[in-house]
Amino acid sequence: MKRLDFHGLCAVWCMVSTLLGGSGGACAAEETDLLLERLLQAPSVVAASGYEARVLVPPGRLYDPLWMHPRNGELWFNDDGGEEGDKGSRLLTLDGRGALRVVVPLGRMLPVTGFDFAPPAFGQYAGQVYALTQAEVAAPGTIRNHVIQRIDPKSDQPAEVVCTLREVASGATRESGFGVDARFGPAGSPFADRFFALAAYNNTIYQMNAAHECSVFVTFDGALAGAPMGLAFAPDGQSMLVTLKPGGLMAKSAPGSGMVVRVGPYGRVDPTPVARGFTLPGGLLVAPAALGGGLLVTDLGDIQSPVPMTQALAADGKVYRVAEDGRLETLASGLINPLGLYVVDDALWVTDINGDFIAGKRELPDGFVVTLSRRR
Numbered sequence: 001m002k003r004l005d006f007h008g009l010c011a012v013w014c015m016v017s018t019l020l021g022g023s024g025g026a027c028a029a030e031e032t033d034l035l036l037e038r039l040l041q042a043p044s045v046v047a048a049s050g051y052e053a054r055v056l057v058p059p060g061r062l063y064d065p066l067w068m069h070p071r072n073g074e075l076w077f078n079d080d081g082g083e084e085g086d087k088g089s090r091l092l093t094l095d096g097r098g099a100l101r102v103v104v105p106l107g108r109m110l111p112v113t114g115f116d117f118a119p120p121a122f123g124q125y126a127g128q129v130y131a132l133t134q135a136e137v138a139a140p141g142t143i144r145n146h147v148i149q150r151i152d153p154k155s156d157q158p159a160e161v162v163c164t165l166r167e168v169a170s171g172a173t174r175e176s177g178f179g180v181d182a183r184f185g186p187a188g189s190p191f192a193d194r195f196f197a198l199a200a201y202n203n204t205i206y207q208m209n210a211a212h213e214c215s216v217f218v219t220f221d222g223a224l225a226g227a228p229m230g231l232a233f234a235p236d237g238q239s240m241l242v243t244l245k246p247g248g249l250m251a252k253s254a255p256g257s258g259m260v261v262r263v264g265p266y267g268r269v270d271p272t273p274v275a276r277g278f279t280l281p282g283g284l285l286v287a288p289a290a291l292g293g294g295l296l297v298t299d300l301g302d303i304q305s306p307v308p309m310t311q312a313l314a315a316d317g318k319v320y321r322v323a324e325d326g327r328l329e330t331l332a333s334g335l336i337n338p339l340g341l342y343v344v345d346d347a348l349w350v351t352d353i354n355g356d357f358i359a360g361k362r363e364l365p366d367g368f369v370v371t372l373s374r375r376r
Helices: 007-017 031-041 122-124 139-143
Strands: 051-062 065-071 074-084 087-094 101-106 112-115 129-133 148-152 160-164 181-184 195-199 204-208 213-219 225-232 240-245 258-263 275-278 281-286 295-299 316-321 328-335 338-344 348-351 367-374
Touching: 051 101, 051 328, 065 112, 065 181, 065 348, 065 367, 074 112, 074 139, 074 258, 074 338, 087 112, 087 160, 112 195, 129 181, 129 195, 129 204, 181 225, 195 225, 204 225, 204 316, 225 338, 258 281, 258 295, 275 328, 316 338, 328 367
Parallel strands: 112 181, 225 281, 281 338
Antiparallel strands: 051 367, 065 074, 074 087, 087 101, 112 129, 129 148, 148 160, 181 195, 195 204, 204 213, 225 240, 240 258, 258 275, 281 295, 295 316, 316 328, 338 348, 348 367
C-alpha cells in the first residue's frame, strides 16, 4: 500500500472538480476533514454480556494490522502499511497501552501476509523471521505465486527469498496467490519444524522445512473444498485447525457456509467440520479458561471488495465462540473486517483491517485493534 498524502489527495480532488466545471469548493478543508472523520471513525464494538470492549489502537495509525506473535516478552504483528519502491509492509510491536514500535521498517520486505519466528531446528536462522509474502508490491502481486522470505530483524539487510510457492498441479486457479496466515508447527508435535503458509487463491496450504524446501501440504479440492484463511493447532498438537471459505476466495461469501476443519500432520482432512455457520471466517485460537475457554473465531462477514472509496464499510464483523455442541455464540459484534486473535493478560486482542487492504485499493490508515475482557 502506498502511504496517502492527504494534502495531495485534496489537490487532486480540487483539480478534478475544476475540470468538471466546479469551483473546487467541495475540496475545502472542512469537507476533507469530514470525509476523513467518517472513514477513520473509531468502531462501536458491542461485547457479549459479562465482557467489555476497548479500542486499543484507533484508526489513523495502522493500515492492515494482521497476525500477532509473541517474542521475548513483546507482541509482534505485521502491517501492510506502506509501499517504498519495490518493497512494502513492516513489523511492529504493540503493548497494553496501545504504544507501537516499528521493528522492521518499510523498504526491507515484500508485502507480508503472515509470519513467524524460526525454531531451533533452523540452526543459524533460529529466532529470525520467516514470512509469507507477495513476490511484488500492489494489487497485481496478490494473484501471482507468493514467496517465503527470511529476515534478521537485528540487521539492516533486506529480506532474502528462500523459496517460491509453485502452482498446484490441478484446479482452475493454480497460482499461489492471496497469501493469508503463516506459522510454524508447535514444538514437540508432529507439525514441529515446519513452516505452514496459506494461499487462499488456489485453496492450498504449503509447508517448508529447515532446508528451505517448499511443497504442498494440502489442497482443499475434495469434499471439503474452499480457501483456507487462518490456522491454529489443537492444544494437544496432534491436529491443525483451519478456517475455510467454501467456493474459493473469489466466490461471493455465502452466510452460514464458512467452517473450521481439522487437518492431520500429513495433510489428511477430517471430513466432519469442527464448526460451521460463518460467513468469511478468519483467525482462530483456543481460548484460555479466563475467557471462558472454547474455540474463538473471527468472521469478516462481507469484506466488500472493491472497497467503497468515500463510505464506511458495513460493521458486520464478529468474534464467535464455538460452544461444545457446535453452536456459535457471539462474543463481539460491530467490527468491520476482524482477522487476527491473541490473548494477552487474560484479554483477547483482535486486529481489524477495516477497508484498507492490497486488493481493496483504498489506501487509508484505517486499521485498528480492539481488546475484549471479562468485566471485573
